Amino acid sequence: MKKSVAAREKKVSGKTGTQTSQESIRSTPISRMAALGGTGAKVGINYLKYYGKRALAGGSDRSLEIHARELDEENASTIYDTFSKLKGGPLKLAQMLSIDRNLLPRAYADQFVKAQYSVPPLSYPLVVRTFRRDFGKEPLDLFETFGREAAHGASIGQVHKASRKGKDYAVKVQYPGVAESLKSDLRVVKPIALRVLGLRERDIDQYFREVETRLLEETDYTMELERSLHLTEASGHLDNIRFPKYYPEFSSRHVLTMEWIKGQPLDKFADGEASQADRDLIGQALWDFYSHQVHDLNLFHADPHPGNFLVKDGVLCVLDFGCTKQITREFYRKQFRFLDPNLPENPQLLEEALRDLDVILPIDRPGEILQIMTLCRTWLDLLALPFRSGSFDFGDPGFLKSIYDMGEENRKADHLRTMKGQRGSPDTIYVNRAFFGLYSLLGRLRSRVKVSLPDWLK
Amino acid sequence: MPTKLSKNSKTGQKKDYRTMISEAYMATLRREGRAPSSTHRLCEDLGIAETDFYAAFPNLNAVEKYFWKNWIESIIEAVSSGKEWTSFSAKERYLAFLFAFTGEALEQRSLLEQRFGKLTLLCSPSSLDGLKNSFKDFAGDLIHHGIEKGEIASRGAIGNFYPEVLYIHWRSVLEYFLKDESRGFEQTDAFVEKTVEFAFDLLRTQAIDSAADLARFLLPQIAHFGGKS
Numbered sequence: 156m157k158k159s160v161a162a163r164e165k166k167v168s169g170k171t172g173t174q175t176s177q178e179s180i181r182s183t184p185i186s187r188m189a190a191l192g193g194t195g196a197k198v199g200i201n202y203l204k205y206y207g208k209r210a211l212a213g214g215s216d217r218s219l220e221i222h223a224r225e226l227d228e229e230n231a232s233t234i235y236d237t238f239s240k241l242k243g244g245p246l247k248l249a250q251m252l253s254i255d256r257n258l259l260p261r262a263y264a265d266q267f268v269k270a271q272y273s274v275p276p277l278s279y280p281l282v283v284r285t286f287r288r289d290f291g292k293e294p295l296d297l298f299e300t301f302g303r304e305a306a307h308g309a310s311i312g313q314v315h316k317a318s319r320k321g322k323d324y325a326v327k328v329q330y331p332g333v334a335e336s337l338k339s340d341l342r343v344v345k346p347i348a349l350r351v352l353g354l355r356e357r358d359i360d361q362y363f364r365e366v367e368t369r370l371l372e373e374t375d376y377t378m379e380l381e382r383s384l385h386l387t388e389a390s391g392h393l394d395n396i397r398f399p400k401y402y403p404e405f406s407s408r409h410v411l412t413m414e415w416i417k418g419q420p421l422d423k424f425a426d427g428e429a430s431q432a433d434r435d436l437i438g439q440a441l442w443d444f445y446s447h448q449v450h451d452l453n454l455f456h457a458d459p460h461p462g463n464f465l466v467k468d469g470v471l472c473v474l475d476f477g478c479t480k481q482i483t484r485e486f487y488r489k490q491f492r493f494l495d496p497n498l499p500e501n502p503q504l505l506e507e508a509l510r511d512l513d514v515i516l517p518i519d520r521p522g523e524i525l526q527i528m529t530l531c532r533t534w535l536d537l538l539a540l541p542f543r544s545g546s547f548d549f550g551d552p553g554f555l556k557s558i559y560d561m562g563e564e565n566r567k568a569d570h571l572r573t574m575k576g577q578r579g580s581p582d583t584i585y586v587n588r589a590f591f592g593l594y595s596l597l598g599r600l601r602s603r604v605k606v607s608l609p610d611w612l613k
Numbered sequence: 614m615p616t617k618l619s620k621n622s623k624t625g626q627k628k629d630y631r632t633m634i635s636e637a638y639m640a641t642l643r644r645e646g647r648a649p650s651s652t653h654r655l656c657e658d659l660g661i662a663e664t665d666f667y668a669a670f671p672n673l674n675a676v677e678k679y680f681w682k683n684w685i686e687s688i689i690e691a692v693s694s695g696k697e698w699t700s701f702s703a704k705e706r707y708l709a710f711l712f713a714f715t716g717e718a719l720e721q722r723s724l725l726e727q728r729f730g731k732l733t734l735l736c737s738p739s740s741l742d743g744l745k746n747s748f749k750d751f752a753g754d755l756i757h758h759g760i761e762k763g764e765i766a767s768r769g770a771i772g773n774f775y776p777e778v779l780y781i782h783w784r785s786v787l788e789y790f791l792k793d794e795s796r797g798f799e800q801t802d803a804f805v806e807k808t809v810e811f812a813f814d815l816l817r818t819q820a821i822d823s824a825a826d827l828a829r830f831l832l833p834q835i836a837h838f839g840g841k842s
Contacts, residue, residue, distance in 0.1 A: 280701075280708035281806050287716060288797065295696060331806075332799035 277313055279303040282328050289407035297405060298324065311337075311374055316415060323415035324402065327376070331409070334374040338367075365581035369457070373477040376411040382454075383413075383476040389452055395440040396471045416474070418467030425461070425599045433469060438549065438602020440471040445593050449586075450491070450609040454481045457585040459592030461599070480585035490586055494542055495612050499532045514579050537561060538590075541606050550601030555594065630669040633659065635680045638673070643724050648673060674740055681728075682743030684721070688713050689751050703759030704813045707779070710751070711786060711805045715798070718790055730791055734784050745780060752776035765816045771825065775816070782812060 277285075286294050294301035298317040305313035312329035372378060380401055387398040405412035419427075424437065441464075448455035456463070458478035465472040482490070489511045498504050505528055509515040514531070515524055537557055541547035549555075597604060607613075637659050641649045649655040652673055656663050670676050692698070692713040693706075701709060718725055732738070737745055756775045759765035765775075785808070790801040815821055 278705065278708050278806060278810070280705055280712050281802060283709065284712035284716070284802060287712075293696075331802040332795050335795050335800065336803070 276305055276308070277328060277330060281331070282315065285328055285331065285409050289409055294326075298326075301326070312409075317412075324405070325399070325413050325415045326405070327411040327413075329374065329376060329409040329411075334371055337370055337374060361581045365584055369478055369480065369585065372479075375408070376406065377408055379477055380406050380411055382479050386448070386452070386454065386456070386476055386479070390444060390447055393440070393443055393447060395436060395469065396444050396473065398473050413474075416465055416467060416472050418465030418472055420461060421464035421466060421471075421596070422461035422599070424466040425596075425601075431601075431603075434550075434600050434602045435604070436469055437466055437471050438597050438600045438604050441593065441596060441600075441602075442604045442606065444471070444473065445589065446609075449487075449589070453484060453487050454479060455589055457589050459589060459596055461596065464596075478585075480582075480589070482582050482586065486580060486582050490580075490583065491609065491612070493535060494539055494608060496543065496608075499535050502528065505531065512579060512583075534561070541594075541604070542608055545607070546603060546605045548603045549594065549597035550603065552598075555598040558591075558594070630661070630665055631679060634661075634666060634669055635676050635683075638676045639680055639724060642677075642727055646727055648677065677740040678743040681741055682747050684717075685744045685751075686747050688717050689747070702762060703755050703764050704809060706755055706758065707813075708805065708809050711783070711809065712802065714783075715786070715790060715801050715805065718787070719798070722791075725787065726791055729784075729787055734781060734788060737784075748780055748783060749776040752779040755779070759816070764813070766819065766822075768822065771821065779812075782808065 283293050286292060286297070290297065294315075294317065298319045300318045302316045304315075306316045306325070307314050311333045312327055315326045315328060317324045317326050380403060383398070383401050384403075387401070390396065390398070399414040399416050401414075402412040421437075425434075429437075441459075445455065445459070456473065456476060456478070457480040458475070463473065463475040465474060489508070492498065492508050492511075495504070498508060506515060506524065509527060509531060515527055519527070540554065541549070634655070637655060638649055641647075641655075641658075649658075652663060652666055655673070656666050670679065689710065692710050695709065698706065698709070728740075753776045756765060756772065756779075760767045760772070786801065786805055789804045790798060793801045793804075795801075
């Protein structure tokens, strides 16, 4: 395994060094569709940029801290620079809009997002008001105890600990009017982003709408409850994974109540002293959970960041289904066809797959098609690597680093500036976000995972 | 209410006349967008003698004064008898009051629109005197509680204006509520939360003192330069 990653790295950096090939890639407007069809790759890269680099830093907390700070400072200073360079990246807008929760280095996120989407803590009287509004009752009418201070924050609200008849509950309460302020924030952000990034509205419209839809879904606790119940039931048979119980009777539009689970946050577990066997166990549970959701259910938890998971007695607990993504069977087939081991070797099949996903458009000339395919092959060799050999060691820092470097290389390239037509599907954003998130979580966990292709690709 | 009327003692009767008259008065205001045009008319509609009216109220304006005062007092009463009230800080008490108010305001929205919709923030007609006094009593207690707990900085004479400032704040909440177009008027709750947070930040720190000091320093100079030009 080590060997193949090393070889991969070599190949990637070799490519960077080849001036002519890079030039030609740069000058191609469409080569920005470098990843499996696009936008989401960029979104994912930023997951990696933060979590991946952390994983690479390895070692002591101190070095992690230093690393995080470096990352922040680096970004704070280059932020304007970056943005002015990234003209043409409809990807960037999507990315910018999807960094609603610390996916990016903090200094970066602060500039664009924190002011927009993070909400201050709710006062206790406001929590009471929200309960009265939704249940006609106060928290203490429903529960025997109810913590006045929030136990911790949630993306658009906060979590209170409550108890009743000897059971503990986690009660998520949403800030009032958050959906509306989100909408108006987006309305404000959109034209600014378009201008700063030098984008045409019609080019990014579908990405924008996709991100907006997901963000708004997160504000709908009624929907989150339904999805949580559904995914919990449909994934209940998996090993070493559990879900909190949900309580519809104590849930409403602004309140979502679930079982209180005491466990170790996944990032603490990953950065702690856990044995390799435990790391493999948790990593496998995570991998199996995602495989099941994506390949069997076509509905998945699209926000794999450490805050959404706890580890308790060797079992992985999945806490938050705020951001889920449903894909159609048809799209699923188009997208995951790229995992077919025969695809990279067969130009005809590859071209067909890329056309199916609208990455290659009818307007493209043969030269452009060839470039897209070359780029796609390079990405596939890297991203599909875990699927190639039955098991994979995500603890190998070379793997994440290669993805990260490749993303950076693409990000810095000037060719992002122009493009013709909308390419790829907006559905790809969250598929990629989920996979990049998953890869970086597993990297941080340093797990060795058994991987198999879905049956239809075997 | 009128069914009770005949059964009650004389003092009780007087009280129920007050309720009955104020309800009829507010019903007219709500329905027709203006107060009853005369005492005579109101009494005729209610089928009572004018002497009964004057035994209850000195004039029509007093009826409305009575209604608003009662209304705010019932909200204060309800919120301050809540289970957790005694353990609340001044800020929490004020928030609890305002949220109880926004809840109640939903029931009276059309009436509030009639009475407050066209008023500017600082304009307080005499029909609101009773309400204002009751509010300021409540606000005074609140400030006192906050100063005792060290939540609000004590500032002698300036502190006397605090209840007045809170009254204006409350009116701004009402004005926001009347203009709010969000679903379930949720944005009003957010407005309350954010403005109270800000206000108590100011009350806690020396910001007000510094502002007053700056104003004392600048005002004579502004007057001076103003005179010159």
